[in-house]
Amino acid sequence: MYKTFINRYIYPILVCSKMESKTQTRVATITLTTSLSRESKGINMSRLTEQLELYRQKGH
Numbered sequence: 001m002y003k004t005f006i007n008r009y010i011y012p013i014l015v016c017s018k019m020e021s022k023t024q025t026r027v028a029t030i031t032l033t034t035s036l037s038r039e040s041k042g043i044n045m046s047r048l049t050e051q052l053e054l055y056r057q058k059g060h
Contacts, residue, residue: 001035001036001037001038002035002036002037002038002040003033003034003035003036004033004034004036004042004043004045005031005032005033005034006031006032006045006048006049007031008029008030008031009029009030009031009032009049009052010027010028010029010030011027011028011029011030011052012025012026012027012028013025013026013027013028013056014026030052032048032049032051032052034048
């Protein structure tokens with residue numbers, strides 16, 4: 001297995017807070033990784049960021 005990744009991906013996030021403003025905007029630095037079999041020809045790296053955006057849209 002090979003691992004491929006996007007390192008230091010900067011992504012805006014909202015953090016729930018008990019403080020007055022209730023939500024805080026922050027910037028996250030994320031590493032996105034995936035494993036590929038040796039027979040695989042590769043991955044379109046934009047799929048990693050697409051999955052992160054789908055996760056965010058679902059409210060996670």
